Amino acid sequence: MSTTGLGFSGEVADFYARFRPGYPPQVIDALVHKLGLTSEHRVLDLGCGTGQLAVPMSEHVAQVIAVDPEPDMLAHGPELPNVEWRLGSDADVPELGRFDAVVVGQALHWMDHGKLFREADTAKFAIIANGTPLWRQHPAIREVLEDWFGRPMTAGCGTDDEARRRYANALEAAGFTPHEWTIGHTHEHTIEELAGSLFSAMSPETLPSPQDRPLFQDQLRTALRADTYTEPITVTVISTL
């Protein structure tokens, strides 16, 4: 087993579990349909985090193996009869056996994706981007973060067109036939929830201290001139036929 936790520890994991929008039922239903999954199938959710995909997918399949290198993320995974939470990373996949499908939500940018596509024992993949990072959605959110941290906010976290093209090309090179599809929806955040969602994308060292968090929230409220933020989310999926 290898573990390479990348900062999703402690409070960041708590913020992730509480405030990150998961995937609405229409996304889970489409994934199950596109991957041809039934109650007989075994699925790997790689980079499962706190279970955003593993939990709803477990209602449709026989078993989900949910793998993540960060124990604090796994600790939020609810106990379910057909979900096995495992500490590990993409490097461990060849040892995990055969899967009917491998799903990766918002996590492929930390993995050796070419190796994963070549070496995983599976007939199908789905690579899922849960919208775009908040700082890429709204200039006011980006400005608050850039003022707070004193640096430009540029990370795309594997959600941009260029990253998706690379993933599709690598799937093709590994012998799969990828195709991309999208489902749009919205998620309304209070300012507290919006701050929590932003905190879930920080590292424990860069999190505003508890006493600074009300100031951070005030800055968001002032910049957005509102008490809520409606996040436009386009879930983009590359799945294989």
Ligand SMILES: C[S@@+](CC[C@H](N)C(=O)[O-])C[C@H]1O[C@@H](n2cnc3c(N)ncnc32)[C@H](O)[C@@H]1O
């Ligand atoms: C942004 S979260 C995604 C969680 C969830 N899949 C989702 O869609 O919201 C990324 C997760 O990938 C995990 N991760 C980082 N490097 C990894 C690796 N090499 N192999 C597997 N998971 C990894 C992190 O620990 C984190 O929990």
